[in-house]
Amino acid sequence: MKVLNPSEAVGVTDVKEDVYGNKSPMLLKYNPIHKKVPVLVHGGRSIAESLVIVEYIEDTWKTSQPILPQDPYERAMARFWANYVDDKVMLALWKACWGPETEREKLVEEASEGLKFLEKELGDKLFFGGETIGFVDIAADFIGYWLGIVQEASGVTIMTAEKFPKLQRWSEDFVGNNFIKEVLPPKQKLLAFFKAQFGSGKSN
Template sequence: MNQEEHVKLLGLWGSPFSKRVEMVLKLKGIPYEYIEEDVYGNKSPMLLKYNPIHKKVPVLIHGGKCIAESLVIVEYIEDTWKTSYPILPQDPYERSMARFWAKYVDEKVMLALWKACWGPESEREKLVEEAYEGLKCLETELGEKRFFGGETIGFVDIAADFIGYWLGIVQEASGVTIMTAEKFLKLQRWSEDFVGNNVIKEVLPPKQKLAALLKAQFGNAKSN
């Protein structure tokens, strides 16, 4: 890879969105330079230059071009490096379904889970019910498959990384339990297989460090 094709990733160590991109880069064996961003403090000139609209991570820089939004970046990587470890199906219908479920995870399930764990206690019962329903839909879609992508990790699995790893730590930090092995046997099995993958495991943030960050965030949320 020459300098013109050099890949840089602006990210945040504890962000499931940043980690989605790293997972795909690692699965495809693409060399990249990782640059940690302080999105809660002084944002770097590089971040402000390459993502002036949202000023958030992740941002992928490739050949002088910059791409923002994690799932958009994942699709860009898939389209640019087609020959190594396919993330999206080749069949147009299956490809569209993968996009549908990834969007469902992003816009419905993750948001519902976060609100259920971090939202006001007065609305907790309703929020937990919404999150529960979202997970049930995902469990039905997973069915008897090992991964949402079949026998290998695919687009929907990457989109659901928060559920696979972060959710358990969030539940511990917040004291709110939604996903258990008793209620979601298939999702729990999927989670173990996903987190147990050697490439995914290499990218995931340390559990204790992440737990400390989330507990601090939960404490701040309760005091505000």
């Protein structure tokens, strides 16, 4: 949970939350509907859900490198693909890695289908946002960084350079970005967590 100064994005307080434990009073206060992170608190008011938070940041703090395109159609398409990643692809990838082993082949195929659409949408662009990281890239951070760790922890392989060369290249460029590297959690710590939390991919 992020708590910001009312007037500017300085003096940020980062409040950690145990997502698998009891919900803190602060989380229940600021996100009583979903009762989960992330939550951004700015000027005493809370904003929940990742993509909503990103759009709020975009609208509140103007920069020379906007997250969303200025053209209305391109802006709408960015929202479409970001929602597609958030609602469809991430869930399919998670199920493929940790779902029932008896359904593994079907789940991996469904997840791969989702990645195929993203591979085509990315095309020859450096990022989904073009030359710079944009809204869709931020939404797809699970694919860019977390998926490799989840695959290693679960023993399930879905995205490879052979099957998805453009997404794999994008993933490396995304994770290698200096701004992104600063906020990524340590790989080995995440790997140990997933293995301890979910086992070695042998789901019931």
